[in-house]
Amino acid sequence: MNIRVRYAPSPTGKQHIGGVRTALFNYFFARAQQGTFILRIEDTDQERFQEDALQDIYDTFSWLGISWDEGPDKGGSFGPYFQSQRKELYQKYVMELIEKEAAYYCYCTQERLEDLRAEQQKAKKSATGYDRHCRDLTEAQRQEYDEKGISKVVRLKIPLDGETHFYDELLGDITRKNIDINPDPVILKSDGFPTYHLANVVDDHCMEITHILRAQEWIPSVPLHVIMYKAFGWTPPKFCHLPMVMGNDGHKLSKRHGSTSLVDFRKNGYLPGALINYISLLGWSYDDTREFFSVDEFEKLFTLKKLNKAPAVFDYKKLEWFNGQYIRKKTPEELTSLILPYLIKDNVIHDPQTDKEKEILKGIIPLIQERLRLLTDVSDLVRFLFIDVGIPDSRMLIPKRLDKEKTLIVLQSYKEVLSTFIASTDEENETKFREKALELDVKLGDFLAPLRIALTGTNVSPPLFESIRLLGVESTLRRVDQAISLLEKE
Ligand code: GLU
Ligand code: ZN
Numbered sequence: 001m002n003i004r005v006r007y008a009p010s011p012t013g014k015q016h017i018g019g020v021r022t023a024l025f026n027y028f029f030a031r032a033q034q035g036t037f038i039l040r041i042e043d044t045d046q047e048r049f050q051e052d053a054l055q056d057i058y059d060t061f062s063w064l065g066i067s068w069d070e071g072p073d074k075g076g077s078f079g080p081y082f083q084s085q086r087k088e089l090y091q092k093y094v095m096e097l098i099e100k101e102a103a104y105y106c107y108c109t110q111e112r113l114e115d116l117r118a119e120q121q122k123a124k125k126s127a128t129g130y131d132r133h134c135r136d137l138t139e140a141q142r143q144e145y146d147e148k149g150i151s152k153v154v155r156l157k158i159p160l161d162g163e164t165h166f167y168d169e170l171l172g173d174i175t176r177k178n179i180d181i182n183p184d185p186v187i188l189k190s191d192g193f194p195t196y197h198l199a200n201v202v203d204d205h206c207m208e209i210t211h212i213l214r215a216q217e218w219i220p221s222v223p224l225h226v227i228m229y230k231a232f233g234w235t236p237p238k239f240c241h242l243p244m245v246m247g248n249d250g251h252k253l254s255k256r257h258g259s260t261s262l263v264d265f266r267k268n269g270y271l272p273g274a275l276i277n278y279i280s281l282l283g284w285s286y287d288d289t290r291e292f293f294s295v296d297e298f299e300k301l302f303t304l305k306k307l308n309k310a311p312a313v314f315d316y317k318k319l320e321w322f323n324g325q326y327i328r329k330k331t332p333e334e335l336t337s338l339i340l341p342y343l344i345k346d347n348v349i350h351d352p353q354t355d356k357e358k359e360i361l362k363g364i365i366p367l368i369q370e371r372l373r374l375l376t377d378v379s380d381l382v383r384f385l386f387i388d389v390g391i392p393d394s395r396m397l398i399p400k401r402l403d404k405e406k407t408l409i410v411l412q413s414y415k416e417v418l419s420t421f422i423a424s425t426d427e428e429n430e431t432k433f434r435e436k437a438l439e440l441d442v443k444l445g446d447f448l449a450p451l452r453i454a455l456t457g458t459n460v461s462p463p464l465f466e467s468i469r470l471l472g473v474e475s476t477l478r479r480v481d482q483a484i485s486l487l488e489k490e
Pocket of ligand 1: 008009010042200213214218
């Protein structure tokens with residue numbers, strides 16, 4: 001069997017973690033099975049359509065390096081791949097359902113439906129929804145409505161008794177009493193556009209989709225889709241509803257937990273490989289221990305058997321850690337080109353760089369590679385090497401256990417050690433600093449803190465000695481002098 005799977009986003013917003021996870025699993029499944037991965041744009045809801053959402057789909061997946069075999073931009077023999085361009089097809093199939101008496105025209109006005117809803121709410125009826133008013137209209141009644149030019153929709157007939165079941169590859173048998181299914185959902189709207197249910201079923205059939213991998217929130221729709229497949233006389237694809245993705249509070253992941261849009265992660269300095277790796281572990285695991293997978297490996301190893309039933313928890317901290325691990329794996333050249341746009345954007349370096357900047361740039365990779373978690377952090381870590389950032393507050397210079405006078409003595413004492421700094425090894429320099437600290441009766445940490453602040457304006461910075469080497473002794477001393485005069489004025 002030629003496996004055919006699809007990712008079927010509605011272009012109503014930005015691509016988010018959940019959607020991307022669905023796309024990745026479909027993609028990996030197709031690759032692992034030598035199948036075909038299709039992108040289908042479910043844009044039948046004209047009111048919710050957002051032009052930039054479509055661009056966001058293209059941008060997100062091209063940034064991630066994931067592509068489809070068939071799709072709106074790729075073509076393929078099952079197109080068009082925009083549902084909005086398949087209207088005639090749905091109308092044809094809806095006629096088939098009407099002829100088979102599996103669907104019917106409903107002429108109810110918006111007003112009547114609203115009254116009905118209000119009434120049901122008042123009566124607190126448990127079975128709310130459409131009251132099947134038009135289900136048994138006679139031919140003559142329908143003609144009368146048509147003659148009056150009353151607009152109509154098409155509704156699917158849900159059987160009044162019995163039950164509908166389907167098999168889910170992950171969750172097993174699922175059965176639903178027909179009486180519990182949303183009574184007679186609209187499948188074709190008055191504007192001639194299909195609703196999700198009709199378009200989804202028709203397209204999955206016509207595009208010869210063999211497996212539906214999608215989020216669990218679609219499970220309630222499956223029984224009515226199955227009813228439709230039966231009415232058409234079609235065999236449904238295999239269903240596999242992916243485990244939920246939760247925030248760390250046990251609620252479904254949403255904006256309340258933090259950003260969920262891929263474009264935000266991209267802007268915030270995440271690497272595509274890290275995101276793909278982490279997102280693909282949401283509800284899937286190879287074994288109990290292995291965490292790192294390249295795209296190639298997922299393409300080989302992915303199987304539905306390794307999906308987990310339990311909901312997955314999206315842990316922002318863990319993703320950040322993953323990102324750090326991916327940064328560590330970059331070559332110096334790769335990492336340089338990754339951080340460059342951030343340094344330029346944050347006005348840390350010029351575009352193009354000056355010779356001096358180029359030189360410093362070469363030296364910073366070993367300083368940041370082990371410390372960076374997000375590419376966006378780079379500017380704060382290295383700004384001081386390119387720019388004299390100054391000291392925001394002179395009192396910052398004074399370590400807790402020292403006073404102003406003692407701090408000034410400490411600052412003055414650097415000059416001596418720094419005069420031989422470049423020619424000495426790190427060990428020698430460390431010894432010299434230690435000895436000086438001992439001589440002044442100050443703990444080494446307290447002794448070095450004012451130097452760090454004088455150089456960087458903050459108390460977090462890359463390793464101090466490497467920083468001094470990159471900055472040069474002359475600049476270092478100049479900043480120490482500035483710190484001294486600042487503190488003297490205090
Ligand atoms: N258009 C639906 C969505 O936005 C597709 C659901 C499905 O895969 O059937 O998720
Ligand atoms: Zn009606």
